[in-house]
Amino acid sequence: MNDDFTSEKLPESWIKVPLGEVIQLQYGKPLPSNIRVEGGQFKVFGSGGHVGSHNQALVTEPCIIVGRKGSVGNVFISEQPCWPIDTVYFVIPPAGIDIKYLFYHLIILNLAQLDKSTAIPGLNRDDAYKSIFNLAPQKIQGLIVQKIEELFSHIDAGVVELKQAKTKLQQYRQSVLNDAVTGKLTAHWREHNSDKLEPADRLLENILDDDPSPISVPG
Numbered sequence: 001m002n003d004d005f006t007s008e009k010l011p012e013s014w015i016k017v018p019l020g021e022v023i024q025l026q027y028g029k030p031l032p033s034n035i036r037v038e039g040g041q042f043k044v045f046g047s048g049g050h051v052g053s054h055n056q057a058l059v060t061e062p063c064i065i066v067g068r069k070g071s072v073g074n075v076f077i078s079e080q081p082c083w084p085i086d087t088v089y090f091v092i093p094p095a096g097i098d099i100k101y102l103f104y105h106l107i108i109l110n111l112a113q114l115d116k117s118t119a120i121p122g123l124n125r126d127d128a129y130k131s132i133f134n135l136a137p138q139k140i141q142g143l144i145v146q147k148i149e150e151l152f153s154h155i156d157a158g159v160v161e162l163k164q165a166k167t168k169l170q171q172y173r174q175s176v177l178n179d180a181v182t183g184k185l186t187a188h189w190r191e192h193n194s195d196k197l198e199p200a201d202r203l204l205e206n207i208l209d210d211d212p213s214p215i216s217v218p219g
Contacts, residue, residue: 014136019109020129023091023102025066028084029058043078047071047087057081062099064091064106066128072121073112077103089125101141104148105133 010016028045031054036044040053047067060081067074069087077099084090091106093099114127136144179185190197 010134011136014134014140016132017135018129019131019133020126022097022133022135023093025089025091025125025128028065028068028086028088028090030086031058031083042081042083044083044085045076045078045088045090046085047074049074049076051085054083056083058083059090059092061092064093064099064103065089066091066106066111066123068123069120072115072123073110075103075106075111089123096138098138098141098145100145100149101136104145109133 031044033052035054036052037055038053040055042054042057043050044052044054045065047070059078062077062079063082063084065074065076065078065082065084066089067087068089079099091102093102109131111123111128111131112121114123114131115121116124116127176185183190
């Protein structure tokens with residue numbers, strides 16, 4: 001999070017509050033991989049995201065997962081029951097807070113920068129709670145989420161178009177090279193300059209005539 005974010009003036013009816021006044025970061029619980037159920041009903045989340053599945057859920061409400069150990073500050077959202085393990089915190093948004101508004105806001109906070117560990121990266125709750133949260137009116141939160149996702153969909157479409165354009169450019173580049181070495185690229189020039197051309201078989205003769213004797217390498 002940069003200084004501009006915390007110092008920027010907010011619209012009327014918005015307020016800046018410490019994150020700890022809005023949410024509670026709760027600890028996930030261990031779920032060893034040998035206990036998890038492959039193909040289970042509920043997703044298991046670690047600090048790197050979805051790490052498996054299980055047939056029981058630790059959290060039955062929509063929640064946000066925040067990396068606590070390892071991949072510190074990573075933020076994920078689960079709108080279905082899930083199991084956050086002990087390398088993460090989970091957040092159940094309080095009434096009046098749109099879960100997606102909170103999700104996007106936590107990403108902007110860049111909680112990874114709060115890591116003070118020297119060995120295994122870690123996020124302290126008290127440090128996170130001091131981060132500034134821009135609390136917008138509930139209706140505005142929903143409108144913000146709608147606008148974010150609308151713009152993100154345009155960005156995603158743009159990425160797809162860029163990838164397609166890159167593929168087409170690569171194909172065009174290959175076509176240019178192919179036309180270059182098969183004569184198509186210079187067909188128009190040759191048509192108007194046939195008297196200036198040296199036959200390729202004569203060029204080959206000249207190359208062979210000029211070719212120095214092979215260098216003898218001692219055995």
